Amino acid sequence: MRDRLQEWVPRIVLAPSFAAIVIFVYGFILYTGWLSLTDSRMLPNNEFIGLANYEKLFGLRHWNVALKNLFIFGTLYIVISSALGLFLAILLDQQIRNEGFIRTVYLYPMAISFIVTGVAWKWFLDPGIGLQNTMHQWGWQSFEFTWIKDRNLAIYTIVIAAIWQSSGYVMAMFLAGLRGVDNEVIKAAQVDGASGFLIYRRIIIPMMRPVFLSAFVVLTHLAIKSYDLIVAMTGGGPGRATEMPATFMYSYTFTRNQMGVGASSAIIMLIMIFSIIVPYLYSEIRAGRDKK
Amino acid sequence: MSASSQDNALQTSGIMRAMIYALLIFFVIYYLLPLWIMIANSLKPLEEIHSGDMLAPPRSITFEPWRSAWSTTQVGVEATGLRPYFINSILMVVPAVVLSTFLGALNGYVLTKWQFRGANLVFGLMLLACFIPFQIVLIPMARILGMLGLAGTIPGLVMVHTIYGLGFTTLFFRNYYAAFPTELVRAAQIDGASFFQVFWRILVPSSGPIIVVTIIWQFTNVWNDFLFGASFSSYDSTPITVALNNLVNSSTGVKEYNVHFAGAILAALPTLIVYIVSGRYFVRGLMAGAVKG
Amino acid sequence: MASLTIDKLTKSFGAVDVLKGIDLEIEDGGFLVLVGPSGCGKSTLLNCIAGLEKTTSGEIRIGDRNVEGLHPSKRDIAMVFQSYALYPNMTVRGNISFGMEIRGIAKADQDRAIQEVADMLQIGNLLDRKPSQLSGGQRQRVAMGRALVRHPQVFLFDEPLSNLDAKLRVDMRTEIKRLHSRMGTTIVYVTHDQIEALTLATKIAVLEAGYLQQFGTPDEIYNDPANMFVADFMGSPSMNLIEGRLTASADGLEVVIDSHDDRSISLPVPDSAAMRQHLDHSIVFGIRPEAMTDPDGADRTSSRVVTRDCYIEVSQPAGSDTFALTKLGGKECIARFRADARIELGSFSPVSFNMTKAVFFDPSTKERIR
Numbered sequence: 010m011r012d013r014l015q016e017w018v019p020r021i022v023l024a025p026s027f028a029a030i031v032i033f034v035y036g037f038i039l040y041t042g043w044l045s046l047t048d049s050r051m052l053p054n055n056e057f058i059g060l061a062n063y064e065k066l067f068g069l070r071h072w073n074v075a076l077k078n079l080f081i082f083g084t085l086y087i088v089i090s091s092a093l094g095l096f097l098a099i100l101l102d103q104q105i106r107n108e109g110f111i112r113t114v115y116l117y118p119m120a121i122s123f124i125v126t127g128v129a130w131k132w133f134l135d136p137g138i139g140l141q142n143t144m145h146q147w148g149w150q151s152f153e154f155t156w157i158k159d160r161n162l163a164i165y166t167i168v169i170a171a172i173w174q175s176s177g178y179v180m181a182m183f184l185a186g187l188r189g190v191d192n193e194v195i196k197a198a199q200v201d202g203a204s205g206f207l208i209y210r211r212i213i214i215p216m217m218r219p220v221f222l223s224a225f226v227v228l229t230h231l232a233i234k235s236y237d238l239i240v241a242m243t244g245g246g247p248g249r250a251t252e253m254p255a256t257f258m259y260s261y262t263f264t265r266n267q268m269g270v271g272a273s274s275a276i277i278m279l280i281m282i283f284s285i286i287v288p289y290l291y292s293e294i295r296a297g298r299d300k301k
Numbered sequence: 302m303s304a305s306s307q308d309n310a311l312q313t314s315g316i317m318r319a320m321i322y323a324l325l326i327f328f329v330i331y332y333l334l335p336l337w338i339m340i341a342n343s344l345k346p347l348e349e350i351h352s353g354d355m356l357a358p359p360r361s362i363t364f365e366p367w368r369s370a371w372s373t374t375q376v377g378v379e380a381t382g383l384r385p386y387f388i389n390s391i392l393m394v395v396p397a398v399v400l401s402t403f404l405g406a407l408n409g410y411v412l413t414k415w416q417f418r419g420a421n422l423v424f425g426l427m428l429l430a431c432f433i434p435f436q437i438v439l440i441p442m443a444r445i446l447g448m449l450g451l452a453g454t455i456p457g458l459v460m461v462h463t464i465y466g467l468g469f470t471t472l473f474f475r476n477y478y479a480a481f482p483t484e485l486v487r488a489a490q491i492d493g494a495s496f497f498q499v500f501w502r503i504l505v506p507s508s509g510p511i512i513v514v515t516i517i518w519q520f521t522n523v524w525n526d527f528l529f530g531a532s533f534s535s536y537d538s539t540p541i542t543v544a545l546n547n548l549v550n551s552s553t554g555v556k557e558y559n560v561h562f563a564g565a566i567l568a569a570l571p572t573l574i575v576y577i578v579s580g581r582y583f584v585r586g587l588m589a590g591a592v593k594g
Numbered sequence: 595m596a597s598l599t600i601d602k603l604t605k606s607f608g609a610v611d612v613l614k615g616i617d618l619e620i621e622d623g624g625f626l627v628l629v630g631p632s633g634c635g636k637s638t639l640l641n642c643i644a645g646l647e648k649t650t651s652g653e654i655r656i657g658d659r660n661v662e663g664l665h666p667s668k669r670d671i672a673m674v675f676q677s678y679a680l681y682p683n684m685t686v687r688g689n690i691s692f693g694m695e696i697r698g699i700a701k702a703d704q705d706r707a708i709q710e711v712a713d714m715l716q717i718g719n720l721l722d723r724k725p726s727q728l729s730g731g732q733r734q735r736v737a738m739g740r741a742l743v744r745h746p747q748v749f750l751f752d753e754p755l756s757n758l759d760a761k762l763r764v765d766m767r768t769e770i771k772r773l774h775s776r777m778g779t780t781i782v783y784v785t786h787d788q789i790e791a792l793t794l795a796t797k798i799a800v801l802e803a804g805y806l807q808q809f810g811t812p813d814e815i816y817n818d819p820a821n822m823f824v825a826d827f828m829g830s831p832s833m834n835l836i837e838g839r840l841t842a843s844a845d846g847l848e849v850v851i852d853s854h855d856d857r858s859i860s861l862p863v864p865d866s867a868a869m870r871q872h873l874d875h876s877i878v879f880g881i882r883p884e885a886m887t888d889p890d891g892a893d894r895t896s897s898r899v900v901t902r903d904c905y906i907e908v909s910q911p912a913g914s915d916t917f918a919l920t921k922l923g924g925k926e927c928i929a930r931f932r933a934d935a936r937i938e939l940g941s942f943s944p945v946s947f948n949m950t951k952a953v954f955f956d957p958s959t960k961e962r963i964r
Contacts, residue, residue, distance in 0.1 A: 015665065018496040019415035026467050033445075033464045034430040035439040044440060051439065077514060097328060100321050113580050114329050117336075120576035120583060121569045122525035124542045126551050129335035130357075132355075132558055139355055146354040172495040177332065181584055202500040234434050237527040239547055258436040263532070272353050272389055288433045294425070318790030484679035486648050488740075493667030501690070506683035 042263065045273035051266040062273040071249055072274065075257040078164050082253065083232040085168045086175075092292040093172065094179025095217070099209060101180070101278050102187045109156070115177035116195060123174065126239020131157070160250040162245055171238055175231065179224050186220035187213065226289045233282050254278050334566055343367060343562035350558050366559035370567055374560050376548045377536065383564050385537075386544035390524060392455050397462035398519040404463070405470025405515060406508065410500055412471070413478040413487045424475060431468035438465075440530050446533060453535030461533060462523045469522075470515050473586070477511040478504065510582070517579060518586035521572050541568045596657030596670075596747040597622045598643070598780060603652035605638055612638045615805040616652070623778045629791040630801035631827070636784045637752060644750055645784060647670050647762070667693075668844055672741035673750040676757065678733045680725035680740075687721040691742050710737040714773075731762050736771070737935070751783040755790065760932040767793060788828045792816060800824050812960040819953065825880050835885070836879045837957060841870045849879050849954075851923045854905030854942070859922070861900060861947060863954065865938055870964050877963065878955040883917065885951035886929035887939075892946035900949060903942040904929070 045063070048056040048293055066072050101108055118126060133139045134157045144152035156162035198208045204219060236255035243251045247262070253272055262271030343366050344352055345359040355359075372382035412424050441544050442461060443452070451457030481504065489499045496512075530540040545568045547563045595831060598620045605613040613635045620626040628636040637917045641647040643654055645666035654661050661669045680689050687708060694704045700955045712718040715735045716731070734754065741749060751770075757765045760779055772796055774781055791798050792812045800807040800815060800823070808820040819825035825833045838851035838865065845861040861879065863869060885893075894900045908919040911933065918937055929945055931937060 015496060019411040020417060022407050022496070023394070023411045023423065026404050027427070029464045030427050030430050030467060033438065033442070034433060035442040036424070038433070040441040041437050048514050053444070097325075102327055103318070103321055105325065111325055111329060113577070114332050116580070116584065117573065117576055118332065120521055120549055120572045122542050122572070123528065124525075124527050125339075125565045125569040126335065128561055129339050129544065131549070132561065133335065134337050138558060143354045143356050154502065161470065166304060172331070181587065185588060230432055234370070236436075237542075239532075240527065241549070244550060255434065255436055258527075259439075259532075262440060273442060275434065275439075278434040279437050282432055282434055283429075286429070290425075290428060480681060484676055485681060486673040487641075487644075487666075488673065488675060488679035489681070489692070490646065491644060491666045491671065491673050492740075493665075493696040494692070498696060503681055503683075572951050 010067060022266060041272045041275055045269060045276050046230055047269055049268035049272065051268065053268060058269070060269070063271040064278075065279070066273050069270070071252055072254075072257060075248060075252045075254045078251060078253050081164055081235065082168055082171070082235070083229065086171050086232050087228045089168070089177045089270050090172050090179050090219065090228055093176040094224065097176070097180040100186055101184055112181070114181055117177070118174045119178045121174075123237035124241045126170055127238050128165070129243045130173070133155045134166050134169075143225075157243065160247050163247060163251045167235075167239060167242055170242060171232075171235065174238070175228065179228070181223055182220055182227075183217060186217050190216055222247035222289070226285055229285050230282055235276055254281075320365060331499075339562045339566050343370075343559055343566060344399070345559055347555075347557060347559055352426065366557070366563040367567075369557070370548075370560045370563035374548065374557065374564070375551070376544050377551070382436045383541060383544055383548070383567055386451075386541045387567065389455060389534075389538055390541040393458045393462065393538075394520060394523045395524050397466065398516055400459070400463045401466035401470045401519055402512065404507070405472075406512070407500070408467070408471040408505055409474025409478045410478075412475045413481070414483060414499075414504075415496075427468050427471050429468075430465075431472065435465065435528055443532065453533065453538055455538045457458045457533055458529060458538065458540070461529050464531075466519050466522065467534045469518060473511055473515045473518070473563075474508075474551050477508065481507065510585075513579065513582045514586045517575055517583050520575060521583070521586075524572050597624075598626070598748055598782065598868065598888075599655040599760060600639075600643070600654075601653040601655070602830070603639070603642065603654065604650045605635075605642055605647065605657070608652045612804050613642070614667045614752075615802075616799075616800055616806050616956060618806070618809060620780060620782070623780055623797045625774055625781045625794055627791040627795035627798050628782065628784045628801060629786065629798060629827075630807075632786055634801040636786075636801050636802045640673075640750055640784045643669075643748070644671055644673055645665045651690045659854045667696075667952045670744040670746045670747040671750055672748075672857060673752065674741050674754045676753040678725075678737040678754075678757075680733055680736055682725055685722050685724055686717065686728070686739075688735050688957050689725070689736060691745050693744060709741050711742045714742065715739050731766065734758065734766055738770075742777075743775075743897055747780065748854060749779055749781045751781065754783075755785070756787070763893050763933055764829065765796055769888060770794065792828070800827065802827075817951070820962055822880070822955045825953065825955070826919075830881060831883050831917070833880050833882050833953075834922070834925075834927040835955070836881070836925060836927060838874055838879050838923055840869070840875060840877045842873060847873075853922060854920075857905075859902040861902070861952070862898070862949060866964070869954070872956065872963060876957055878925075878957050880948060880953040880955060881949060881959060883928040883930040885948040886927070887946050887948070888929075888935040891932040891944045893898060893948050894949050894959075896948045898949040899946050901944045901946045904941055906937055906941065906943050918943075 017297075044053055046057055046059060047054060048058045048061075090283060101111060105111065134154070136142070136153075136155045141152060141154045144154075157166045194212060195208060199211050203211065234255060235253055236259070238244060239251055239253055239256050245252045245256045254277065256273045257270050258278065261267045261274065317429065327531055329506045338355055341358050342355060344362045344364070345353070346365070349360060363512050370383055372384050373381050376383060376386065406426070411419055446452040446457045449457070451460060485503055488501055489503050494502060513539075525542060526540070527546065530543040531546075534540060536541060545564050548564055599617075600616055600618040603613055603616040604611065607630060611766060624849055625793065628639055632898060638647060642649050644912050645661065645664055649662070650832070655668060656671070681692065686691065690711065691704045691821070694707065708721070711716075712721060716737060716740060717735050720732060720736070725736070744813045748784065754770075758766060767894050769792060774794075777790050783794060792815075796817045797809065799809045800814055802823050808815060815824060815828055819828065821835075822835060826835060835893070838849040838861075840846050840848055841860075843860075845862065846865050848860040849863050850858055850860045851859050865924060867893055887893075889901050892901075904920040904922065906918050906920050909931075910917040910919070914933055916931045916933055916935060916937065918931050921926050955961065956963055
């Protein structure tokens with residue numbers, strides 16, 4: 010009998026965690042999904058109104074601004090972070106002295122809260138005391154850098170700070186990828202007479218495809234979730250010019266008492282993330298199984 | 302990121318190498334710039350920031366902003382400095398990290414060494430849970446915390462961080478234990494060791510590196526969290542990130558930039574120290590979070 | 595000590611049947627070797643005996659006791675693993691005493707038992723080292739010590755020598771055999787190495803694709819294989835399996851085999867009713883390399899040696915012998931000549947066939963014709 014009991018111990022041990030995930034992740038997703046179909050305002054209620062919240066959502070100017078910002082931010086953030094990360098990884102892969110130190114410096118922003126980063130960049134880009142003021146002090150009186158106060162340009166300052174934060178991470182991913190490249194392939198290319206630059210362009214970088222994919226997935230997921238940095242740097246402003254889906258959801262749900270609309274925006278965010286993550290995880294797990 | 306020797310390096314001339322170093326140094330400056338701005342300006346009196354050059358080192362060093370940020374500046378309504386919030390963060394982080402790491406280790410052990418039908422589905426669901434936008438759980442979580450009487454409390458935040466950390470901690474331990482020889486577990490079973498004896502006597506003593514990776518990962522994430530803190534804390538359970546944001550973005554009074562910078566460094570200090578002391582493990586966590594399988 | 599009986603054992607992983615009705619029995623004090631190519635199910639069978647895998651149906655008895663559903667630690671077995679599975683965080687002493695500690699045996703008794711196996715295996719000086727500080731052979735000894743200290747009814751060995759280099763493997767083989775004769779404990783031993791099987795076993799079970807192909811003494815397995823798989827798998831170089839045609843002549847039955855250049859040879863076949871059913875059909879003639887020799891090297895005790903001219907293509911001196919390659923029945927065949935036998939390559943040389951050692955198979959069923 011005790012042996013039979015022993016067989017159940019592993020499942021019993023796993024059960025609380027699994028139950029927590031099922032309830033607090035998947036149950037909550039369903040609940041939020043349901044709320045998005047109800048007329049919930051300050052408090053949840055169960056009055057079913059179909060897709061009216063989604064219709065309303067896509068009619069809202071703020072939401073469309075948020076989507077447009079996400080598109081601008083996401084594209085620039087992903088492209089520039091990947092390019093810069095790859096570039097730095099290649100530079101660091103040239104048997105650099107003090108590589109460890111340089112790598113540590115490139116990566117430390119990932120250890121810091123976006124709120125802290127936001128404070129630093131917020132005041133550095135502030136025309137009153139930051140870069141513009143500094144340039145004026147240095148005697149360049151005509152220098153002007155007021156993007157953070159400009160409705161049309163503020164989103165780009167967030168891009169700058171976000172790239173600063175995560176390009177080191179991308180660099181580390183690419184560096185790990187470069188270190189995984191089989192030396193013999195490179196030697197073979199050298200024997201074939203390929204020059205250094207050509208070897209990177211034709212052989213090594215194409216072999217980095219899985220890393221590009223991982224970087225893309227990780228960065229997209231971070232971009233869609235971006236919240237802290239915006240709150241810390243611009244608070245969504247000036248006006249609502251740097252609104253993003255994450256800040257939109259928060260303000261509609263908790264300060265504007267439009268819970269149904271907030272829930273529907275959260276569902277849209279989930280759909281965006283899952284449409285990228287699910288195929289990725291599926292292919293990763295399948296590849297992992299094939300390896301065995 | 303192993304230190305394995307590399308022959309990928311381009312055969313380069315002296316000028317080329319000089320350019321490479323110049324670029325690398327340029328980016329070192331770029332990455333250090335915000336940190337330098339924070340440190341330099343946290344040591345200046347406010348007038349010097351107003352009248353001076355943000356990039357310049359302080360002309361007269363003062364620690365007054367640090368003292369103020371720590372214990373006297375006005376955060377929200379009270380002039381308590383960041384100290385109570387720093388303590389809140391510690392009270393929140395320590396149990397959350399310990400619990401989620403411990404549960405993750407057990408889950409990883411079960412999922413790799415006690416395979417049962419459906420184990421892969423269980424793991425798939427836990428893995429996917431790592432990536433949800435947390436906005437989607439805010440509304441129901443607020444209700445549940447209210448129902449449990451944990452709304453606005455530190456235990457409530459501990460619970461939230463433990464649950465949403467489980468996906469990653471399980472992933473870390475699962476991948477680590479997958480490479481752990483199953484024969485050892487079998488040998489111990491033949492020796493008569495029970496489920497928990499195998500775990501404590503055989504697996505845990507060999508899990509040092511992954512425990513460090515997981516603790517660092519969880520510590521960094523929970524300490525740096527803002528969204529849950531902003532949503533589920535009340536004024537006596539506010540974590541430091543939220544307090545810092547309140548300090549910086551409060552619209553009343555004079556903007557004490559030097560105090561803001563000192564406060565920002567205080568908020569960043571624990572994770573920064575962990576990173577500098579054990580960056581290797583931090584990077585391993587990042588990589589494990591990015592590349593699965 | 596106890597006998598081990600396995601009765602109609604099956605094991606499936608989902609839809610895949612790994613073991614398909616295995617019947618085996620090893621007497622008390624016997625040495626059973628499970629041998630077969632990788633993936634044949636031999637390790638799964640061992641794990642079923644140990645209780646590390648659940649069986650799908652059938653019965654396993656250790657002594658008179660049905661061990662179905664019993665936890666591995668209660669089956670009175672000990673196991674030595676392929677990777678040795680030494681607990682990396684414990685010293686050698688800790689590894690050996692771990693099981694006793696779990697069972698709550700008094701410290702003094704533990705120390706006595708440790709000392710006993712340490713003396714037996716000559717690992718007394720290693721007791722305070724960690725596994726990472728040991729050589730492969732030393733780890734092997736510790737793994738055996740950990741098993742010995744339990745005084746089990748049955749020892750299970752899962753390819754214990756496959757991680758050792760060739761020289762050490764031979765030494766440890768001898769050591770295991772010596773240990774077995776001294777302790778007299780029943781052993782079940784898994785290997786894919788047929789030489790290990792032949793040298794160690796009192797009984798061999800040859801497995802392939804989840805079926806038990808043959809179960810018998812090493813002599814039976816080697817000289818009297820039940821089918822072409824066993825004939826081919828056991829022995830090195832493996833048995834020559836030559837396709838020929840069974841015909842009747844004035845002297846009785848003969849097998850006619852294509853040789854070089856449209857020539858053919860014919861060899862006498864023992865007459866039997868079973869054999870006659872294959873008359874004028876093809877059969878497979880099996881003969882081990884050592885039964886195909888130069889005429890001077892032929893076994894003089896054999897009652898039936900016939901000599902035929904065969905075309906020798908290649909010779910491979912191997913020190914004690916020389917292997918001569920010839921083509922028979924369209925296939926390369928190996929004959930084992932004396933080292934100093936004169937061989938002329940690219941010509942016909944006389945080869946003596948010791949026909950008392952010859953066996954015959956049905957090419958369609960691959961089974962022996964008796």
